[in-house]
Amino acid sequence: MRVAIIGGGISGIASAFYLLKRNHEVDLYESKEQIGGRAGSDLLDGRWVDFGGKNIGKNYIRFREFVETCNNPEFEYFGINTSQLINGRIVKLNRDGAKLYNLIKVIHLCGLPGFIKIYPHIKAILHDRSQGVLASDHFKKLSDQSDNLTLAEYLPRRCIDNVVRPITIRMNGAEPDECYPGNFGSNLSLVVDSYEQLVTGMHQLLNTFISRHINTSLKLLKEHRVISVTRNQKSLQIGYRNPEGTGTEQYDRIISALPAHDLATLLDNSLPEAANLFRQINYFPVGIAIVKYKNDVFPENRRAMIFDRDSPLSNAGAYGINDLNMVRYTYSGRISRSIITEQTSPETVIGLGETIASPYFNIAENCKEAFVYKYFSKGLCGYSAQHHLLLEKIDRIIEKMNGFGVTGDYRRGASIEACFRAASECVDNVIGD
Numbered sequence: 001m002r003v004a005i006i007g008g009g010i011s012g013i014a015s016a017f018y019l020l021k022r023n024h025e026v027d028l029y030e031s032k033e034q035i036g037g038r039a040g041s042d043l044l045d046g047r048w049v050d051f052g053g054k055n056i057g058k059n060y061i062r063f064r065e066f067v068e069t070c071n072n073p074e075f076e077y078f079g080i081n082t083s084q085l086i087n088g089r090i091v092k093l094n095r096d097g098a099k100l101y102n103l104i105k106v107i108h109l110c111g112l113p114g115f116i117k118i119y120p121h122i123k124a125i126l127h128d129r130s131q132g133v134l135a136s137d138h139f140k141k142l143s144d145q146s147d148n149l150t151l152a153e154y155l156p157r158r159c160i161d162n163v164v165r166p167i168t169i170r171m172n173g174a175e176p177d178e179c180y181p182g183n184f185g186s187n188l189s190l191v192v193d194s195y196e197q198l199v200t201g202m203h204q205l206l207n208t209f210i211s212r213h214i215n216t217s218l219k220l221l222k223e224h225r226v227i228s229v230t231r232n233q234k235s236l237q238i239g240y241r242n243p244e245g246t247g248t249e250q251y252d253r254i255i256s257a258l259p260a261h262d263l264a265t266l267l268d269n270s271l272p273e274a275a276n277l278f279r280q281i282n283y284f285p286v287g288i289a290i291v292k293y294k295n296d297v298f299p300e301n302r303r304a305m306i307f308d309r310d311s312p313l314s315n316a317g318a319y320g321i322n323d324l325n326m327v328r329y330t331y332s333g334r335i336s337r338s339i340i341t342e343q344t345s346p347e348t349v350i351g352l353g354e355t356i357a358s359p360y361f362n363i364a365e366n367c368k369e370a371f372v373y374k375y376f377s378k379g380l381c382g383y384s385a386q387h388h389l390l391l392e393k394i395d396r397i398i399e400k401m402n403g404f405g406v407t408g409d410y411r412r413g414a415s416i417e418a419c420f421r422a423a424s425e426c427v428d429n430v431i432g433d
């Protein structure tokens with residue numbers, strides 16, 4: 001079959017991976033000059049660095065299968081070694097390898113009532129990892145019972161402030177009062193994983209995949225913005241705009257691998273009812289700066305710090321286990337939204353991060369050598385209340401355009417592994433067995 005994929009981010013690449021495995025012909029449309037989407041690689045002082053998708057869980061089974069087919073590049077252990085600022089006090093969150101210490105720490109931070117409420121959900125994930133995604137059976141049930149409340153209402157205050165908020169602002173860009181219990185499983189599954197990083201980064205991995213398949217079954221159409229998807233009696237049609245003008249192309253199948261808000265814009269004319277439903281899925285801004293300093297900023301035993309709710313800086317951490325002189329500053333959450341916008345200059349944003357983090361790390365006396373910065377106005381997905389019901393409604397409408405499928409970070413969760421799982425399910429659905 002000839003299949004078009006719209007979007008060259010992780011979800012689009014994952015869809016291409018599963019289609020090529022089944023020997024289909026794939027055209028991958030990407031509106032920008034570069035693939036990778038929100039993984040957003042950039043050159044820092046001659047080295048490719050990644051903004052998103054840096055941490056790869058040991059339980060990322062599908063993604064690791066993909067990695068193996070791309071010359072199997074090396075991973076390095078990253079671990080956690082994080083501290084958190086709680087009411088002006090530095091609290092060491094966890095120690096590498098110290099399971100009992102870490103468990104007691106979590107119970108202490110959550111408070112017993114909070115821990116008792118969260119624990120059955122952690123247990124469900126540990127028992128069956130496939131439950132730790134959006135719209136799994138366990139979390140559908142929780143959603144039906146409790147999504148009339150926000151996470152902030154569902155859990156005790158101490159648990160929210162000390163444990164849940166640092167998770168939601170990092171993974172959803174959202175405050176706990178903007179998130180819902182039924183979706184929290186996709187976050188919890190990441191919390192109970194442990195992490196590694198690709199030594200040579202995501203940029204090289206994705207490009208290895210593309211170069212392996214290009215000129216055979218894969219055509220990469222960079223700078224091709226898809227502007228319409230329609231169906232006539234015989235086939236599906238894509239309308240696109242590229243630097244030379246506009247054009248159309250026919251396909252047997254089409255997969256959208258766009259974030260919900262971009263897909264809503266694309267479907268406004270052909271499936272307006274679905275477009276309106278996609279607009280109910282909330283995305284939140286995130287700013288990320290990666291700054292290289294002359295000397296080490298972090299000590300080895302404290303490579304990151306989570307800041308509290310009064311700070312626009314949500315966390316600052318070492319870029320890699322051996323990059324203690326490179327800081328990844330992340331800005332997300334409500335306060336950050338009120339201070340940082342698309343117009344704020346990178347220098348201002350980085351200066352703000354340095355002022356906040358310098359009392360805890362070697363920044364003030366250090367020399368800044370280079371930086372890269374990105375601001376995603378719709379960077380992290382916060383989903384919606386009763387998200388699984390919304391997805392079911394969307395699927396009923398999408399089905400009407402036979403041969404068209406949709407995947408993305410709003411289907412199974414935002415992690416790279418969840419994007420791979422959603423893509424695999426979408427390909428199964430669209431192509432059939």
Ligand SMILES: Cc1cc2nc3c(=O)[nH]c(=O)nc-3n(C[C@H](O)[C@H](O)[C@H](O)COP(=O)(O)OP(=O)(O)OC[C@H]3O[C@@H](n4cnc5c(N)ncnc54)[C@H](O)[C@@H]3O)c2cc1C
Pocket residue numbers: 006007008009010011012029030031032035036037038039051052053054055056224225226227257258259262266286288376379380408409413414415416417419
């Ligand atoms: C700051 C940040 C840190 C993260 N860290 C991690 C992490 O450590 N570990 C982890 O597992 N996950 C992480 N994630 C999550 C993960 O990186 C994202 O969920 C994933 O990259 C999303 O990929 P996507 O393909 O679904 O969407 P996108 O990356 O948004 O891809 C969509 C693509 O479609 C293109 N496009 C848009 N409109 C059109 C159009 N009309 N026609 C053609 N192309 C179009 C865009 O240019 C883009 O390339 C992070 C995310 C962010 C933002």
